Amino acid sequence: MSGSTFGRVFRLTTYGESHGAGLGGVVDGCPAGIALTEAMIQAELDRRRPGQGGPAATARKEPDRVRLLSGVFEGRTTGTPVAFHVENTDQRSRDYGDIMHVYRPGHADVTYDAKYGRRDYRGGGRSSGRETLSRVAGGAVAQALLAECGITVNAFTVELGGVPARPEDPAGAQDRPFFAPEEDIVAQWDALVRNVKGRGDTVGGIVQVEAYGVPAGLGEPVFDRLDARLACALMSVGAVKGVEIGAGFAAARLTGSSNNDAMTARGYAGNNAGGILGGISSGQTVVARAAVKPIPSVAQEQHTVDDSGREVILRVGGRHDISAIPRIVPVLKAMTALTLADMLLMQRRMTAVRA
Amino acid sequence: MSGSTFGRVFRLTTYGESHGAGLGGVVDGCPAGIALTEAMIQAELDRRRPGQGGPAATARKEPDRVRLLSGVFEGRTTGTPVAFHVENTDQRSRDYGDIMHVYRPGHADVTYDAKYGRRDYRGGGRSSGRETLSRVAGGAVAQALLAECGITVNAFTVELGGVPARPEDPAGAQDRPFFAPEEDIVAQWDALVRNVKGRGDTVGGIVQVEAYGVPAGLGEPVFDRLDARLACALMSVGAVKGVEIGAGFAAARLTGSSNNDAMTARGYAGNNAGGILGGISSGQTVVARAAVKPIPSVAQEQHTVDDSGREVILRVGGRHDISAIPRIVPVLKAMTALTLADMLLMQRRMTAVRA
Amino acid sequence: MSGSTFGRVFRLTTYGESHGAGLGGVVDGCPAGIALTEAMIQAELDRRRPGQGGPAATARKEPDRVRLLSGVFEGRTTGTPVAFHVENTDQRSRDYGDIMHVYRPGHADVTYDAKYGRRDYRGGGRSSGRETLSRVAGGAVAQALLAECGITVNAFTVELGGVPARPEDPAGAQDRPFFAPEEDIVAQWDALVRNVKGRGDTVGGIVQVEAYGVPAGLGEPVFDRLDARLACALMSVGAVKGVEIGAGFAAARLTGSSNNDAMTARGYAGNNAGGILGGISSGQTVVARAAVKPIPSVAQEQHTVDDSGREVILRVGGRHDISAIPRIVPVLKAMTALTLADMLLMQRRMTAVRA
Amino acid sequence: MSGSTFGRVFRLTTYGESHGAGLGGVVDGCPAGIALTEAMIQAELDRRRPGQGGPAATARKEPDRVRLLSGVFEGRTTGTPVAFHVENTDQRSRDYGDIMHVYRPGHADVTYDAKYGRRDYRGGGRSSGRETLSRVAGGAVAQALLAECGITVNAFTVELGGVPARPEDPAGAQDRPFFAPEEDIVAQWDALVRNVKGRGDTVGGIVQVEAYGVPAGLGEPVFDRLDARLACALMSVGAVKGVEIGAGFAAARLTGSSNNDAMTARGYAGNNAGGILGGISSGQTVVARAAVKPIPSVAQEQHTVDDSGREVILRVGGRHDISAIPRIVPVLKAMTALTLADMLLMQRRMTAVRA
Numbered sequence A, B, C, D: 001m002s003g004s005t006f007g008r009v010f011r012l013t014t015y016g017e018s019h020g021a022g023l024g025g026v027v028d029g030c031p032a033g034i035a036l037t038e039a040m041i042q043a044e045l046d047r048r049r050p051g052q053g054g055p056a057a058t059a060r061k062e063p064d065r066v067r068l069l070s071g072v073f074e075g076r077t078t079g080t081p082v083a084f085h086v087e088n089t090d091q092r093s094r095d096y097g098d099i100m101h102v103y104r105p106g107h108a109d110v111t112y113d114a115k116y117g118r119r120d121y122r123g124g125g126r127s128s129g130r131e132t133l134s135r136v137a138g139g140a141v142a143q144a145l146l147a148e149c150g151i152t153v154n155a156f157t158v159e160l161g162g163v164p165a166r167p168e169d170p171a172g173a174q175d176r177p178f179f180a181p182e183e184d185i186v187a188q189w190d191a192l193v194r195n196v197k198g199r200g201d202t203v204g205g206i207v208q209v210e211a212y213g214v215p216a217g218l219g220e221p222v223f224d225r226l227d228a229r230l231a232c233a234l235m236s237v238g239a240v241k242g243v244e245i246g247a248g249f250a251a252a253r254l255t256g257s258s259n260n261d262a263m264t265a266r267g268y269a270g271n272n273a274g275g276i277l278g279g280i281s282s283g284q285t286v287v288a289r290a291a292v293k294p295i296p297s298v299a300q301e302q303h304t305v306d307d308s309g310r311e312v313i314l315r316v317g318g319r320h321d322i323s324a325i326p327r328i329v330p331v332l333k334a335m336t337a338l339t340l341a342d343m344l345l346m347q348r349r350m351t352a353v354r355a
Helices: A038-047 A093-098 A109-116 A122-127 A129-148 A170-175 A183-198 A228-234 A248-251 A330-351 B039-045 B091-099 B109-116 B122-127 B129-148 B169-173 B185-198 B228-237 B246-252 B328-352 C038-047 C093-099 C109-116 C122-127 C129-148 C170-175 C185-197 C224-235 C247-255 C328-352 D039-046 D093-099 D109-116 D122-127 D129-148 D170-175 D185-197 D225-233 D248-252 D328-352
Strands: A011-016 A023-029 A066-068 A082-087 A152-160 A204-213 A240-245 A288-292 A300-305 A311-314 B010-015 B022-028 B067-068 B082-087 B152-160 B204-214 B239-243 B286-292 B302-305 B311-314 C009-017 C022-028 C064-066 C080-085 C152-160 C205-212 C242-245 C288-291 C302-306 C311-314 D011-016 D023-030 D066-068 D082-087 D154-160 D205-212 D242-243 D286-292 D303-306 D311-314
Touching: A011 A129, A011 C022, A023 A129, A023 C009, A023 C022, A038 A129, A038 A330, A066 A311, A066 B152, A082 A129, A082 C009, A082 C022, A093 B302, A109 A122, A122 A129, A129 A152, A129 A330, A152 A170, A152 A183, A152 A330, A204 A330, A228 A240, A228 A288, A228 A330, A228 B228, A228 B239, A240 B228, A240 B246, A248 B239, A248 B286, A288 A330, A288 B246, A300 B302, A311 B152, A330 C080, A330 D248, B010 B129, B010 D023, B022 B302, B022 D011, B022 D023, B039 B067, B039 B129, B039 B328, B039 D122, B082 B129, B082 D011, B091 B286, B091 D129, B091 D303, B122 B239, B129 B152, B152 B169, B152 B185, B152 B328, B152 C242, B204 B328, B228 B286, B228 B328, B239 C152, B286 B328, B311 D303, C009 C129, C009 D154, C022 C129, C022 C288, C038 C064, C038 C328, C064 D170, C080 C129, C109 C122, C122 C129, C129 C328, C152 C170, C152 C328, C205 C247, C205 C328, C205 D248, C224 C242, C224 C288, C224 C328, C224 D242, C242 C247, C242 D248, C247 D205, C247 D225, C247 D242, C247 D286, C288 C328, C288 D248, D011 D129, D023 D129, D039 D066, D039 D129, D082 D129, D109 D122, D129 D328, D154 D170, D154 D185, D154 D328, D225 D242, D225 D328, D242 D248, D286 D328
Parallel strands: none
Antiparallel strands: A011 A023, A023 A082, A066 A082, A152 A204, A204 A288, A240 A288, A240 B239, A300 A311, B010 B022, B022 B082, B067 B082, B152 B204, B204 B286, B239 B286, B302 B311, C009 C022, C022 C080, C064 C080, C152 C205, C205 C288, C242 C288, C242 D242, C302 C311, D011 D023, D023 D082, D066 D082, D154 D205, D205 D286, D242 D286, D303 D311
């Protein structure tokens, strides 16, 4: 494995498995002088904890206390690497022994074996959703940097199990179950999740990320465009199977005259572009959506094979979420923040001489 | 600008503007011994030429002859960088003088100015669709490598202007107008494009890429997953606003039990995963789709501003395509090939010791 | 700061300050299946501990217990990132308070302030020699990989305080004070160091690294040549001011006919090239030397300035080594191993298709 | 081969073989707005031409006209990639046919075969000294950037064939034969070279590079230190076998009290550090030296083997230089400029937020 670093300038390198000693990461390239505390990172980690989404959440209790190991002195970054670690405390390896040789459908068991020839089968190992802890912590560092530049990132659920929400109050989403952008949808989604759970099944959904205050000029054509880097960032999260920017797939069904965002002296007349033109931020709100597949660990019997190729009937035990939503929402927010922090520093260096 | 390199191991670096001396690129990291000729690259470039899509194509005549400059000796790669160049011949700068100070809606004019403080306004400069020439040429080198490993890449149009095709014959798409995956849709799409052209408007569509013979094990968790890298690759192409893998956005509306691809002794029972599990190829066909927005250069009057912020009415002159499809199809094929070549070499090095 | 990652394929990212919570690192890109234990890493760290060099060593007691955090399962690497951490236990910040505002000559105090605008003044912070702990631990992982490929790395002192050793027994150097390549020089160097210490001064020296069993073909022309990467690796260690390969600076005074290593049917007739031709390993022993400057923390009064630019007389307190040798020797060995591991994996991927 | 890119932010990618179509490169990451012309690049290439060093130069006539292909509009960089190409005109493949299967001692023939399994044997192919053309052209772009920031780079010969020069007038070196830093040494070196040529032999020497106006703060600890990157840059040039910074190897024989550069209110009292402390520029002149081995193509009979391992007596024909000096001097100057341009942009981005 060698893809554990994200970013070219503001770079997060992560490590850790679900049932190893712990998980963590190193942020290299964060400028000096940024206000950063353990509490700021912990706050983001807490958003990822079970309980944000009622029954959709797993019953596991994961304290997930982060420890800041380097790079901060007297409350501000020093310009040296910012390292953090979260100890694994609730491991319960016994829950997973029965799948040591069986490939769970929709999971990475089979491909990890194909790639590495061996795998840590305990709870998914590196391919477990717990891996995203390091992303959220790294994203908190990115958000600390962005905050000093007037950029904020938001993420909320716009659809769950096929039921869309009206994005009436995205600003309030961070404090609402499911990170819902409206109040009324919560009860409806809660009922939907209970119903699915009763059938031993799981659901997916769609998450929207938005970034406010992004200055025009971020993104490095032609391959490291802001939209390309953001697509990479969001698609790198386990359950994500699709990413779109602005009008996205709907733009493929519009004509040019209706899709173009006219420009006026007061600004853009629309935002079908999602705040990105030619791969470079335009100064509008950056808007992207990620399609989240249903969690593959259903409580029903499934046909699969073991690592000898023999067919078996599998019924996954253990405690599992009904949906990656809402726990994936802070992860996608973190990935958006990491992308913007990287692109921001890329751009600053480029303009330095010009100014 | 600093994002002109794609790939970590098999790396393409490109250069060139639509009205400069020419465009080209350097492929570094291609193994020695791969059969490669100028004709192989030219063949891919010819697929990108106008004329593949009837009226959807621009009237410009662009010979686009590629010249191979290095890295090949006696018909095979030597392991040294493979460089190529395409001279610009049909420049006609006079067509573009009227937009020197005006920002075309939906184009990168405004963001390039914001980012760089100055821009080559002739025909879009670096942000022109001509930039993709270098991608297609680089992709031809990637395909030469993949061919020796039994991997082939295909790309075809599955929807144009909202009208979907039935993917009955993807294998024949390379020789069909619009790179259509069925014969009957061609006339329908042709009529649609003529109609749109008559209204001075443009359309978008959806392109599907498929890769056959991809061995299990490609993709580097956690950030350089195959799906993440592929999303980055496809989204980095100018007109693309969305990318999905396998079932994609539709998976967000399925339950886990229906989305999971069951495994049997004879292989997978479905391919909702698009050939990728946990970011690693599973051995199935890799499937992705890209949403292509309508070309912003419509032949209608548009409201916009100039670089002093004054409102103006713009009517874009010059010769323009009605849709980025079909010319974008070989570009997306090339980006898929570049992604797979990179991931293939990444993986080979990792398994070398283990084997 | 953003230079905390070494390597392109086998990559070590480090973090930590001398008086922070601890130091550690993440090795990403290590293939699966390599035998690796905490004890193997600890053994290399122990070589770096005080006591290897008699009076040349600091009196500080540093247990430096490493903890392996991820990437190893049942005694072998899994292909996922290998993370490790060493807790700081003996911090004694009080020793360093007096230099909070004073720039120590020959140290990085002044340049860190210039670069970052602020610094962790406690014991040098990130610029402390303790930073090399992470290199040695990472190098141990590299050596585990190299060992499985039949490559071993050695490092020994060939000159101390201007007094050269005869390299009679390099193989025994790892178990000898000063990592000396001969027995007789030890007493002489010991006397020299005691004498220098008595004068409140410090000395430098020259360290030689050798790598045995390196296959022909490692090194990536034209910029990532093996000699270039090795020079970068060795020069990146704090006290190193010069690097040479094979005959090195002496080659600049030879004629071509005497410097060329003739080739015979039984192999090379000499090794002025240091095992590297055209930046690529030749199959001979790889040989390099690093010039180590004397430690700048002398126990004499020195003229310097404080961070307001005022001249002050400084007398550095605290416990300090008389020479970076021998503690730097395992660090240079580690950097050599990291370079070779990276180049080895780079090469394996390139030849994979050809073979 | 995959090491053809230098730099992380200001990045040069090169291509080309001595007897292929030509050589060139792409500079990606150069900020917009830098004054740059073909003539500026040509001027640097002309310094590398034969004739700078009397008899030390080859008799070949190489016009080496550079063509600027992209990235410059109306005399200034646009921020897009700057590509350039030099056509090979005087190829004379016939001179080299006799060494198709013979490994020249001291050359890369044997290692290229080992690495790639095949090679372009005509004049060394990629391993030819002609490869440095692309470095010099890329270095000219770097110098254009540095010039706008008040940084200039110089390079001159401090020793040839064991005969040192007194660095009395480094400023005049660019216009003097051998790039000599004093007038009187020229005749002496000229006689030395004639004498060596008469014996059919070759000589090496030592080149010093200096950079003036470098601001304090460049260099990225801990691995991408300025000295480490500079060592990598200089050592990556074909004939270089050693690199030292400031006092270099001499520092290994000094005591700490004599090696330390005392600081006063008026600045540093010396420059043993070579302008770099802790890997970060101090604001003093950056000073480095490179040891250049004698050219291996001597006009004497040499013992070697062919690619079947059979011993043969080789007498290299063709036209060859007597020393890599002076032609290597502008190459080392270029590598220094490329290093500083990269480190400068790295640093600017890091301080952006702080300022």
